[in-house]
């Protein structure tokens with residue numbers, strides 16, 4: 001049967017009514033102090049509960065895992081309660097929601113770190129660029145990213161345990177599952193890509209070694225909450241935050257084959273033409289080919305994101321390139337995106353100026369279609 005956006009699909013233990021998912025979207029509006037989801041955050045997700053699946057904004061697994069101002073966590077009791085209100089509201093509307101687990105690694109700043117420590121990374125190599133911090137007056141500001149400290153093996157083991165605990169917390173908070181964020185140049189991606197990992201121990205060098213931390217995290221989280229509640233997001237050939245790998249086809253091919261045998265809820269890939277939140281116009285033909293290659297390798301449910309609209313999403317499903325499409329910016333501006341796509345209604349335009357930080361404006365005030 002040809003696949004369409006409005007065919008149901010089975011995902012782990014859930015049956016989704018259609019295939020229009022909401023991509024994970026950092027909005028930097030967690031309650032302060034404590035980075036706790038608020039009533040406003042509950043309303044934002046409730047409005048979007050008609051998504052086949054909501055993947056929440058990236059959520060730090062520990063204080064060490066935070067890299068930007070006002071992002072929510074899932075490592076304190078208050079945060080678990082805050083997320084519980086979110087999952088309850090989404091479930092009351094008939095929705096399904098996975099929480100995205102996040103550790104930024106080197107993309108951080110001492111102001112976020114326990115005891116003002118240096119951020120951690122596979123190697124003492126700084127990310128080119130800045131991160132969004134809080135200045136001395138409590139305002140958001142772009143700050144330089146320092147040279148990170150190289151993790152030792154006990155530090156790595158502690159992080160695997162942080163992922164395990166965060167996954168358990170997410171289930172306690174009523175989430176239907178967790179998506180492990182292993183893309184966009186954050187900690188797990190820093191281990192995977194050859195240009196940010198110069199280790200010579202069991203976590204660096206060969207592809208097997210660079211993939212080791214991701215697979216240990218997947219195994220720990222799956223042992224904790226069950227593989228059918230676990231997903232992974234990768235950004236193969238993504239260049240955001242200075243990523244680059246010498247042999248991306250081999251590296252990501254190996255990872256996907258390893259994920260196959262773990263029987264996860266789904267695998268989520270971002271089209272490599274996206275660099276963070278913008279489309280890179282310097283087209284590299286291998287970008288298209290690598291997604292095709294990984295699709296052929298992966299036996300389970302494959303979600304794709306990155307610049308999709310109604311027509312390109314239908315084409316991707318019909319050709320078998322993807323099983324589900326995640327929409328990011330269109331979901332920011334259109335809380336009722338699925339019905340708009342189904343009925344081919346006009347879309348609201350997202351306002352990039354209110355993506356990160358701020359109040360209800362540009363957050364919970366986008367109108368549903370009349």
Ligand code: FNR
Pocket residue numbers: 023024025026027056057058100181183184233270274276277305306307308326327328329330355356
């Ligand atoms: C993102 N993206 C993103 N990805 C991720 O894995 N975790 C996250 O927290 C975020 N945060 C985020 C915030 C904002 C404001 C944007 C625009 C994007 C990337 C996002 O999930 C998606 O891959 C891209 O936006 C491309 O999809 P669209 O927007 O072209 O549909």
